[in-house]
Amino acid sequence: MADKQYSEIEVAELKRQLEGGNEILIIDVRNGDEFSGEKGHIPGARNVPFADMPVALEPIADAMDKPIAVNCGSTGRSERAADLMTEAGFRHVFVIQGGLAAWREAGFEVA
Numbered sequence: 001m002a003d004k005q006y007s008e009i010e011v012a013e014l015k016r017q018l019e020g021g022n023e024i025l026i027i028d029v030r031n032g033d034e035f036s037g038e039k040g041h042i043p044g045a046r047n048v049p050f051a052d053m054p055v056a057l058e059p060i061a062d063a064m065d066k067p068i069a070v071n072c073g074s075t076g077r078s079e080r081a082a083d084l085m086t087e088a089g090f091r092h093v094f095v096i097q098g099g100l101a102a103w104r105e106a107g108f109e110v111a
Contacts, residue, residue: 004079005086006070006093011102014069014094018044024067025060029053029081030100034073040110042071042096042103050077057088067092074099 017024026045028035035047048056050072060068068090072078078095085093096103104110 004083006079006082006095008097009069009094010097011106011108014096015106015108022067024069024094025063026069026071026096027060027081028071028100029077030072039073039100039104041100043109043111045071045111048081050081053081053084057085057090064090065092067094069094069096071096071103072099074101 014024026042028041028045028047029050030047031049031051032047035041035045041047048060068085070078070082070085070093072081075095075098078099082093082095098105100110
């Protein structure tokens with residue numbers, strides 16, 4: 001496999017950027033029941049389950065040049081989704097280090 005084409009972002013940096021008004025599309029690639037379940041999700045995140053990624057990229061194609069932060073429970077699915085996104089031409093893809101677990105551990109709000 002080629003070198004990864006995405007970057008990583010720590011939850012504290014993501015939170016700082018969001019609070020600073022930076023527009024970052026957050027894509028949560030967990031299953032729908034995980035996204036809406038008791039663990040919640042990062043406020044403003046859009047749920048695009050990893051299994052749906054190949055067909056779900058077209059509806060977000062308008063975000064090709066925008067920053068996108070990819071989230072899952074930890075990082076496994078996020079990294080695979082980020083690979084798919086960069087291969088499809090998305091240019092500013094970030095994997096949230098530690099995923100939702102790190103977000104919650106930092107004490108940040110979940111929806």
